[in-house]
Amino acid sequence: MTDPKLIDGKAFAENLRARLARQTAALKAEHGLIPGLAAVLVGNDPASEVYVRSKGKATKEAGMNSFEHRLPATAGEAELLELVRLLNADPAVHGILVQLPLPKQIREAAVIDAIDPAKDVDGFHVVNAGKLATGGEGMVPCTPLGCLMLLKDRLGDLSGKRAIVLGRSNIVGKPMAQLLLRESCTVTIAHSRTRDLAAECRRAEIVVAAVGKAEMVKGDWIGEGATVIDVGINRIPAPAPDNPGKTRLVGDVAFAEAKPRAAGITPVPGGIGPMTIACLLANTLTAACRQRGVPVPG
Ligand code: GUN
Numbered sequence: 001m002t003d004p005k006l007i008d009g010k011a012f013a014e015n016l017r018a019r020l021a022r023q024t025a026a027l028k029a030e031h032g033l034i035p036g037l038a039a040v041l042v043g044n045d046p047a048s049e050v051y052v053r054s055k056g057k058a059t060k061e062a063g064m065n066s067f068e069h070r071l072p073a074t075a076g077e078a079e080l081l082e083l084v085r086l087l088n089a090d091p092a093v094h095g096i097l098v099q100l101p102l103p104k105q106i107r108e109a110a111v112i113d114a115i116d117p118a119k120d121v122d123g124f125h126v127v128n129a130g131k132l133a134t135g136g137e138g139m140v141p142c143t144p145l146g147c148l149m150l151l152k153d154r155l156g157d158l159s160g161k162r163a164i165v166l167g168r169s170n171i172v173g174k175p176m177a178q179l180l181l182r183e184s185c186t187v188t189i190a191h192s193r194t195r196d197l198a199a200e201c202r203r204a205e206i207v208v209a210a211v212g213k214a215e216m217v218k219g220d221w222i223g224e225g226a227t228v229i230d231v232g233i234n235r236i237p238a239p240a241p242d243n244p245g246k247t248r249l250v251g252d253v254a255f256a257e258a259k260p261r262a263a264g265i266t267p268v269p270g271g272i273g274p275m276t277i278a279c280l281l282a283n284t285l286t287a288a289c290r291q292r293g294v295p296v297p298g
Contacts, residue, residue, distance in 0.1 A: 005259055007150050007229070007266045013274035016149075017062060020281050023297040024063040027289070035288035036065035037095040037121065037280070038087045042080060042106065043073030048099045055097070058277050064284060067093060077106045081114050088116040094288035095121035097280070118291060121283040123175065132178045139283055144176035146275025147208055147229045148183070154227060154264050155206075159184040164201055166190050166217065166252070167210035172231055176208050197221070209252035219257025228258055228265040231272050 002008065027033045037059045041052045052068065059066035069083060080098070087096045096119045102108050112120075117127035123141035131138030151158060163185040167173035173189060180187045190200055201207060201221040207228045209217050214234035222228060232252030251268030259265050266272055289296045 005262060005264055007154055007227075007264045007271065009146070009150055009266055009271040010274045012150060012153065013146075013278040016275075016278040017058065017281060020278070020285055021062045023285060026297070027285070027294070028063070031292065031294050033288060033292050033294065034063070034065050034092075035094050035284045036067060036092045037097065037284045038067040038069060038090075038093045040069045040071070040080070040083060040087075040096070040098045042071045042075055042099070043103050045101070048101075052099050055277060055280060058281060059284070062281050062285075064281065065092060073103050075103070075106070077110060080106055080111055084111060084114045088114075088119060093119065094291055095119055095280075095284035097122055119287060121280060121287055122171075123283070124170065129170070129175070132175055132182075135182070139287065140179065141171060141175045142276045142279035142283060143172050143210075143231060143272060144179050145279045145282070146272055147176060147231065148179045149279070150229060150266065150272075150275065151206060151227065152183075158206070161185045161205045162188075162203060163206035163208065164188045164190055164204035165208045165210065166197075166201070167212070167231075169210065172210040176210065180206070180208075207253075211252050213252055214250050215252070215254040217253040217258065219254055219261060222253075222258045222261040224261055225263045226261070228253055228262045229272065230255070230266050230268055233268060233273060 039052050039055055041048055056066040056068055087093050096115050098111055100108060112124045115125055117125045120128055120139050123139040128138035132140060163180045165173050165177045168189055168191045177187050177189045188200060190197055194200060198221045202223045205226055207226055210231035212232055214236050230251035230253040234250050235247045236250055238246040238248045249269050286296050
């Protein structure tokens with residue numbers, strides 16, 4: 001028996017990926033359309049290599065086309081912008097993802113700005129951020145989109161619920177807050193300067209933690225019956241008596257303390273991580289349909 005309090009992002013993501021694979025097969029059969037995702041990796045940061053490889057694998061498993069482009073760590077901004085220009089113009093490429101972070105000599109904002117907003121499957125372009133904020137139909141960043149899917153699956157209608165988002169990054173915190181607002185939640189965005197964070201958190205029925213600090217959110221910060229979404233993926237030393245040098249993954253929430261108070265909580269790993277990749281595939285399929293003018297499958 002699975003624990004009813006656990007929000008199983010891994011299982012949800014597997015179902016979503018299976019559905020996207022069926023929809024991709026139907027698009028191919030009915031419209032001759034194969035969604036294509038181009039991933040660009042500059043340099044050889046080991047974590048980014050792992051992400052890009054697993055994104056490519058998932059793309060192919062869904063039956064989509066995966067294009068991988070690699071540039072050396074010494075590549076200049078102009079070289080990357082030229083590649084983005086080529087990908088924008090390529091009709092086989094429906095989604096473009098430039099893996100972040102980029103080497104120091106390249107301005108991330110300039111690169112994101114250069115991506116065609118219709119192909120911006122990360123949802124980072126200012127046009128897509130603006131559409132999300134103003135109620136338009138753009139591309140939504142993958143991690144917050146995955147969090148929202150899990151929340152709606154668990155809670156149904158979110159309207160009127162008090163939600164707190166811990167963290168104000170452009171990639172997670174801000175778009176997450178916009179998505180919750182769109183669902184008619186009452187949203188608080190908390191950050192490093194927030195006074196009495198514990199009390200703010202305790203009032204919330206929905207807690208989304210995206211601060212990147214291992215186990216920062218303590219058990220008594222969680223209100224009785226709250227639903228907790230933990231976006232953090234932090235590597236910390238494993239406790240003795242494990243081998244020295246070993247590490248383990250923990251979230252931004254002190255899971256063992258928080259779980260008894262929560263009605264539902266995502267684990268780390270196996271919570272939001274798998275949802276991000278599944279949502280990237282969903283965005284690629286959506287982008288392909290919109291570009292071709294065929295209905296986006298439900
Ligand atoms: N680096 C870490 N997360 C992400 C992501 O979601 N998209 C991109 N492009 N780079 C990242």
